[in-house]
Amino acid sequence: MYPKSFEQLVGALEALPGVGTKTAQRYAFTLLNKTEKAQELAEALAAIKNLRRCKKCGFLSENDLCEICNDSHRDISTIMVVASDQDLTAVERTGQYHGLYHVLNGTLSSTKGIYPEDLNLETLYERLDGIKEVIIAISPTIDGEMTALYLDKVLKKYPLKITRLAYGLPMGANLDYADDMTITKALIHRQKFEEQ
Ligand SMILES: [Zn+2]
Structure with a gap:
């Protein structure tokens, strides 16, 4: 129903403990609306590869x-x-x-x-x-x-x-x-x- 990239984000968030589909969608929409936060999160996620x-x-x-x-x-x-x-x-x-x-x-x-x-x-x-x-x-x-x-x-x-x-x-x-x-x-x- 949603565009593929959005569904992918929801799917990734859903993999976290205690996060169901509804919550994952809510998080995904929040990230869409707060692009600065989303950018911060993307950078933090990229950096954990070095851990x-x-x-x-x-x-x-x-x-x-x-x-x-x-x-x-x-x-x-x-x-x-x-x-x-x-x-x-x-x-x-x-x-x-x-x-x-x-x-x-x-x-x-x-x-x-x-x-x-x-x-x-x-x-x-x-x-x-x-x-x-x-x-x-x-x-x-x-x-x-x-x-x-x-x-x-x-x-x-x-x-x-x-x-x-x-x-x-x-x-x-x-x-x-x-x-x-x-x-x-x-x-x-x-x-x-x-x-x-
Ligand atoms: Zn040590």
Whole structure:
């Protein structure tokens, strides 16, 4: 019914989570009427082609190494393992953590069929030389807990301290949605893995 290029735009928008046909059409019409915004969006979309994963930690980056891995002021004896880019930025936002990160890009899941080889784990094991502490900072959901237990089991083979965030969060809560104070407290009161 609509011109092909318009239908293509609607189709692309519909692929986004939570966007149905009606919403996609509304977005498409908005973009048509706001050409300046549409141009901005087009440029932003073109630029994401340059984004890649940091070779060391797996965080989003425009270069081989991300800004955090490249920062000489970070404590290089501590790695915090997080499930996603959003979780990393949630912790970083608090300004309370100065070590390095490792982004798994997911959690293990028996229901979704996500196994250790699907996560960014191999590069983590390659980084453990000289590391004194690994902080497991994975949201305490069912899949998150399974991932944390798996990591604890594997990391025990290395001579380092394994801690995890002391959640003031209820089970099932998402780290990404926690406020800064909750994350800060959880970081300060992190515990040895075995104690929980
Ligand atoms: Zn990095």
